[in-house]
Amino acid sequence: MYRTDHTIVVNVGEGEFQLDFHDGSKSLFTPLQFHFHAPSEHSVNGKLYDLEMHIVHYYKDTNVSLGAVIGIFFDREAGGNFNNPFLDSLKFGETVKGEEGIQVENANLASLLGSVDFRKYWNYRGSLTTPPCSEGIKWTVIEQVQPISDIQLTAFNQFFSGNQGYAFGNGNNRKVMPLNQRTLFYSQASALFTSVASMAAAVSYFAF
DSSP states (O other): OEEOSSOEEEEOOOOOEEEEOTTSOEEEEEEEEEEEESSOSSEETTEEOSEEEEEEEEETTOSSOEEEEEEEEEOTTTTOSSOOHHHHHHOTTOOOSSSSOEEOTTOOHHHHHTTSOTTSEEEEEEEOSSTTOOEEEEEEEEEEEEOOOHHHHHHHHTTTTTOTTTGGGTOSOOOOOOOTTOOOEEEOSSOSBSOHHHHTSSOOOEEO
16 A cells, blocks of 8 residues: 555556446456545535545556546445444554555455445546546446444544645545536446456555
8 A cells, every 4th residue: 555645545456347337338447456535525415425435447458548436435424433344454544664565464355345235326427536637437436335433534534634734634535526517327226247256356455
């Protein structure tokens, strides 16, 4: 795991999945990395959640074309104020000297994905939320909210929301943008992934 100017990032090794969209298109994607924003960058009925995780993907067989991002919410009220084993394994509270950090052996993306209900989600075409904010991204935001404890949220917020030197302590989320001419789709019919297990394969984790 390493810290950038905008968030904390964990690189992913390999895997793939197929993503189906309401316009009938289907694409294969390979995960690149996941990162976090607090508070969330998407709102539901005007509510921002405590934390949002973004899993960023390339189109399969290319390393130059970002194509899809999956958003997963964490919130103490909506998801439950108790310790999340996945977030705990990332050890947000630890700071380590050196650029590469230390390896975290027990972090397991598959354990998180296996607990998420992928049957209810929102789809839309948008942009990346960090510079260069490229357009043409297929967004999928999962409705189900995951738990996070006070301690885990505080550990992440020490870098951004609790840091007056970063955005005056207001967090590392981009403000909610207007839909403009975009269409927002909602699905509660079928599973999102062809293979969640495939996507979760071969993930390498590092603690900042």
